[in-house]
Amino acid sequence: xxxxxxxxxxxxxxxxxxxxxxxxxxxxxxxxxxxxxxxxxxxxxxxxxxxxxxxxxxxxxxxxxxxxxxxxxxxxxxxxxxxxxxxxxxxxxxxxxxxxxxxxxxxxxxx
Numbered sequence: 674x675x676x677x678x679x680x681x682x683x684x685x686x687x688x689x690x691x692x693x694x695x696x697x698x699x700x701x702x703x704x705x706x707x708x709x710x711x712x713x714x715x716x717x718x719x720x721x722x723x724x725x726x727x728x729x730x731x732x733x734x735x736x737x738x739x740x741x742x743x744x745x746x747x748x749x750x751x752x753x754x755x756x757x758x759x760x761x762x763x764x765x766x767x768x769x770x771x772x773x774x775x776x777x778x779x780x781x782x783x784x
Contacts, residue, residue: 675705676715678733685729693723693731700734702741709742713749720749 680693695701706712723731731750735741737758746752 676702676712677704678702678719680731680733682728690727690729693728695732695734697734701736701739702733703739704741704745707742709744712742712745713747716746716749 679696681696682691682693684691702716704712704715706715720731723729
């Protein structure tokens with residue numbers, strides 16, 4: 674099993690405590706594992722170590738496209754959905770600009 678969970682430890686001003694947050698732009702744990710119970714146990718083990726290290730919270734952003742298996746985070750905290758994700762191949766932008774930008778007109782609009 675391989676599990677990558679990039680986190681930044683931040684000091685909480687006025688205390689000896691810290692929190693953890695996933696880096697913006699590099700969201701989501703990445704796991705090479707299909708066994709949901711084992712993956713949930715791995716995440717649970719991480720959560721259980723937090724108090725021993727003066728860590729009071731952990732905020733993990735999840736990637737909207739490569740999803741974790743259903744149930745991998747069950748019972749480990751609060752999952753909040755923040756909206757839909759729009760993706761596009763931007764084929765026209767690649768032809769016209771060498772692939773460096775994607776005009777908004779190429780992005781499908783929700784109805």
